[in-house]
Amino acid sequence: MKVAVVGAGNGGTAVATDLAYRGHEVTLIKTSTSIHDDNFNYLLDNAGHMTLDEFGEFKSGDIALVTRDLSAVKGCPVVIIYVQTNYHESVIERLAPLLEDGQILLINPGYLSTAYVLKHCKKDVIVAEATSSFIDCRIRQPGMIKVGFRNVRNPIGIYPRSRREEAIAVLDQLGFPLVYWNSVVETALHNPNMIVHTVGAVMSIPRVEKTNGDYCMYHEVFTPAVWRILEKLDAEKMDVLEHLGFPRIPYVEACKFRNSLDDDRDAKEVFFWYAGMPTRAKGPTSVESRYISEDVPQGIVMLEALGKALNIATPVAAGLIEIASAALGRDLRAEGRTIERLGRENIEKILRDCGK
Numbered sequence: 384m385k386v387a388v389v390g391a392g393n394g395g396t397a398v399a400t401d402l403a404y405r406g407h408e409v410t411l412i413k414t415s416t417s418i419h420d421d422n423f424n425y426l427l428d429n430a431g432h433m434t435l436d437e438f439g440e441f442k443s444g445d446i447a448l449v450t451r452d453l454s455a456v457k458g459c460p461v462v463i464i465y466v467q468t469n470y471h472e473s474v475i476e477r478l479a480p481l482l483e484d485g486q487i488l489l490i491n492p493g494y495l496s497t498a499y500v501l502k503h504c505k506k507d508v509i510v511a512e513a514t515s516s517f518i519d520c521r522i523r524q525p526g527m528i529k530v531g532f533r534n535v536r537n538p539i540g541i542y543p544r545s546r547r548e549e550a551i552a553v554l555d556q557l558g559f560p561l562v563y564w565n566s567v568v569e570t571a572l573h574n575p576n577m578i579v580h581t582v583g584a585v586m587s588i589p590r591v592e593k594t595n596g597d598y599c600m601y602h603e604v605f606t607p608a609v610w611r612i613l614e615k616l617d618a619e620k621m622d623v624l625e626h627l628g629f630p631r632i633p634y635v636e637a638c639k640f641r642n643s644l645d646d647d648r649d650a651k652e653v654f655f656w657y658a659g660m661p662t663r664a665k666g667p668t669s670v671e672s673r674y675i676s677e678d679v680p681q682g683i684v685m686l687e688a689l690g691k692a693l694n695i696a697t698p699v700a701a702g703l704i705e706i707a708s709a710a711l712g713r714d715l716r717a718e719g720r721t722i723e724r725l726g727r728e729n730i731e732k733i734l735r736d737c738g739k
Contacts, residue, residue: 384556387459389474390414391423391449394491395465397520397528400433403444405558410448410455414466414474423449425525436523437530454481460553463489464496465516467673468681471496472503472724479504487511487550489539494681495571495689497542497733498725509546512567514538514574515641517559521664531662534641536562540570543736562640566737568689569629572620575641576674577682578634582613584667584674585707596668601658612699616683619697623689627737670710679707680719688722692730 388399391413399411431446484507493512519532541547587604617634635650690697708715
């Protein structure tokens, strides 16, 4: 199948390589010149050849087309957006006139970017939102990606629900272990970074600055007191889910679902097993890291926006936004996924699709 991957960073390049390895005709499109240009140039010079190092097992794929031309999405049944969520709206706005009726736009992760598709795209496309990146990885050198972890299950929400079976028939051909949930709202709220990155990074700001990032958040920060803060934020997320009629699934249970096939294991134990893996990267290395500068405005502000739309209080979310904004010296709420930016009418349309 022809697949376009928009975004040539760590995750996008890994997924493009993985798809090519499994025989798909893949187009990889770079949307910026800010990072990973050395790897992109390597791909241009080496006919799209890229290798995944997955715990000593090497898998290579030849990406059919490597380009900066967004119009290359034309003719691809599936278009995967794999850029930082801060840039979702701008990329979707640029893509919108190039998309074709019937295409599936898979946004990974989603964070309710369906609202941006409704805002900018007038084509009859299907939107699929993933909860989190399929492959945890880093580009170690041009031509080589080191895989740290691969989800065993990947929750996906489909909009509109009336096109769900049509979308599943196509997406199942990709070969990833996809599991289809009820709505893009459900998958957006279960993005793990909204809970674990934000609380972990905000609560370890002194450690980040003292060590210049020479520590591992996942290994060190989740003490009992910090864990209680995480659980309070998670409860606010579940309040929204419950109001919408979705299961009240805690962060750790969703984490276990993605990371382990052993349903009998304790969910919190699975999280600390995952967090303690030696492959966890150091950092965050800066207070300006995406753990705060991306996941607070794109995740927690989105949670707060949904809470406001449904008249549900989210005081811990609001407090973390204020603290993070003070630490960075700018208004992260103004940068984020507020009701105004997502569009109240778009939120209402998505909620109606959920039956609300």
